[in-house]
Amino acid sequence: MKRVVVGLSGGVDSSVAAYLLKEQGYEVIGLFMKNWHDDSVTISNECPWLEDSNDAMLVADKLGIPFQTVDLSEQYKERIVDYMFSEYEKGRTPNPDVLCNREIKFDVFMKIALSLGADYVATGHYCRKAEIETENDPVYQLLAGVDQNKDQSYFLCQLSQEQLAKALFPIGELTKPQVREIAAKLDLITADKKDSQGLCFIGKVRLPEFLQQQLKPKEGLIYEVDANHPIYNQPKPSFQTKEEELAFLAKDIAYEPQFGKVVGNHQGAHYFTIGQRKGLNVGGTKEALFIVATNVNDNAIYTGQGHAHPGLFKKALFIDQSELHWIREDLRLAPGETMEVMVRVRYRQPLQKATLHQVNSGMYIEFNEPQSAITQGQFAAWHIDDELIGSGVIA
Template structure:
């Protein structure tokens, strides 16, 4: 009498201990559940030529690792990228609810291994017309971007970036946590889309988190999202798109791409309330040439309605408002946990240098801020300036924030400076008429201060011509 599938895998596990030293491997599990599964793959010519596994913990974990090896060996990389817990459980003849986590862990380990292979260039597919790689976060916007690409007849693949993992933050509130990756993968598979994961945690920490901590300690207000888009996310995803033979990368951002005859430029979205061109301002023309923003002409309500009609489970999912690495934690707490030495108490002074009170640390404030000053005055007080070396915060009335000149360092333009006619100094602010002279932006109307470290989006009408960082 033949053995049941799960008993067969337990008595004769496939690939147990194989590829122990392979560079392309992934592990899932840990102390919380007591089960750990490690999967390794060797990919040649777009095919998983060999796979291996190791597992500790319950018998179901060992069986699930064996099942994954059997499923992926000899399969194309994209077929392997389509494997989810349902297929693993099916290969084992089904799993009891108490053991279903083993299939989840095995799949997570597999996809980490495939992601490592993809990032190292081991997965390289021939170019295919109409193939599009879609960046999926697990939210409604990226899901609809993938849906629209599929409806347009494109061969859709999906990628999710794992940028941050911190047990002290709420992974459900982060767009790039391990929980977000798992959710995005499940959604992609539900939509019939092969899914890959890129682990960019080291890059993200080096290029985004470390400068964020250093910036606040040094008295500036960094904009980590623009840095992430310009220095981490898009470069890696475009490289993956090329390796997978995709013509373009599509994302769920609200923005458009225009061409003025001299090459592509970023353009504001049709929905002013959702426009994300500011956050994407650091993208270069050579990147824009291979990008697509399917939601650029849509409003958020329209996107949600498309998702509802398609039966997507994320149609009414709430949007995350936090920075992905804060995810429910206070900024000051995060900085302290990252080793930033608190400046400690210091004086709050007026424009004449008179001491009005005491603050708990200059890093808690940014230029233009009102909240947290906690001083009685005839009119509301705002932060005008910070001296991080002396740990002094200067405050004054809102009128004292007014400025008509902003210096940028650095500044990057894709068109001559005389074509810039407006600037956007904050994500939520309206563009202000201006002209650029060297590294100085001269404003036609005054604005209430510009926080050093923030991005300035330089525009002509609705088109983005470049960007700069507000200097102190």
Template sequence: MSREKVAVGLSGGVDSAVSAYLLKREGYDVVGVHLVCWDEGPGCKASRDRQDALKVAMALEIPFGVLDFQKEYKERVIDRFYDDYAKGLTPNPDVWCNSEIKFGMFLEWARSEGFDKIATGHYAEVRKVEEEDQTRWGLFMPKDKWKDQTYFLYRLGQEELGRAMFPLGSYEKKEVRKIASEVGLPVADKKDSQGICFVGDVDISEFLHRRLQDNEGEVVDTSGRVVGKHRGVWFYTIGQRGGWQVSANFQKKFGGEIPVFYVVDKDVKNNRLVVGFGAETYRESLMVSDLSWVWSKRVSEDGFRVRIRHGGKLIGARGEWSGEKMRVELDEPQRGVAAGQAAVFYEGDELLGGGVIG
């Protein structure tokens, strides 16, 4: 019987390297594949990452290949990123990177080349779930809750999960580092990547400025009083503290002190940034659209848990359907609920699906 053939996405980092090692150790026919999606600008380390991925493949003695998805990544991820910010949204490009590139184009390529599955270094866990009337694939939080990346994977469905492998789901990060060191992987001590998927650790404001220009406008409080000036509503995110110019007249009202304000809304049409403080910055509910489910619309309106940002707290919630959208009532009011970000739903440790906050 032939071994299952797995294409492992080798990013050049320690997580994907250990994933490839673990699969080879388990007897799979492993091939390392490096995806080139972005190779420009400050913060980009594409050349080094490609070299590190090759070194890992050589150390593991596995075949190695490179796929160039730069055109598709720009069209499907980066252009949408800029377009959404221009609309006043705060998008999450890592969600699209996973659904469009890693578990979209990479998976399609792997299937066409005869691979049984693809694997990545995500901290998540895929399980086959046996139920009375069906067998399905479930996506669960990993052992290492601090590294949990299920939030970015909520758009994966049965087709993708049936062909996906996440070898690190049952490991903690410290264990992964230890394995890499013990088996002599050349990236054992390499720092984790930060920032936008494939782009790297960049200053978001600077990155946006490459395409979106300054457009000065008023900063107002929730009563409409002018607080100061901003450089362009797209350079700010909901929940952000400060970062704009406060007028001298407004400061006088507070004895010369600058009060602690947070962004609560972005009025793109009128080029206004709305700020508030205290209770004004919290929301008790949110509307979620463009919903995607791992296997069915299984979320219970009576109760589930929701996460509104990567690494954020899991909050108890209830849902109410409104056509194709769902209003989510939060058990605890939250600050920084940003339109364009993802709201992801869980039952216990299982991810059910998610959507975009409106």
């Protein structure tokens, strides 16, 4: 009998994952990860860890599986929270959920599970795993979940072959309604529980207040740049090489105060991100204002009216070589090679047609259509059909 440790989060997905594994004949152990102590920044007990660990314990009890809590708050602070602060400080927008899977669930947590004699670690992610037999070792594939509306493969885009080898995703073949139905039939306390929002395992956090713990407020100006500004209508230079053209397409516009007019104040450019619409508190414009750029050095925010503003769109992005990650190492490109793929630059974004261009310093992703709000620090993930094959941090 193979032993599986399930990360029981106190939600319906991991509860049903544990049940399915038990039905399949595995020896199942439930483990709850405590990743956070500070309740002062979570919003009105939306998802306090105490309630979640109680729910996880009740589910384990109902399923008749052993249960314990592990405190990973120290590692979480070190690997996730400190990283978040440093990224925001640089004016980038990190994705803590992707990191939490790579660094906590499938690293720290997985090592604890293996030390308990587990053969596998399972989570309640909506994705699937497949295996291809090769001459040497088996190659593991990360596939989208069957429920198109809930596919969470994006959050696992940084996993390695070693991590995938030990991972199980029992609900990947099911839809959310089917998962809730199973939980209701079993009369699990989590059957109707709302999905948790916000930071992985912390709950719903007031992000500005969370960031203010380390990044001090600093008043600055909000500028509005007109959609017809000459900066958006510059003639395209001629290029000697494809790489020169890609560098041009991926380059951010260097905004300056004289490009726009002052429309408001903010409390710190590092609290804001490209494409953001809420939280600016500027009224009186015909269309909503969207952030087209932030500058943490000058503490300035640049905005434009409407979601079709040209400042939001780019045709290409760059990923530094050190930030490139291939789940399918066997498909890795050599400098000069290209590959046609489908890409998303944020969770829930529909997949977009694009071409990968590997160069010596990293990789360019060139989209068939310009993309809105490509944001530094977020992950771009690329797919062939329903398989996620690689990802990287947008530079």
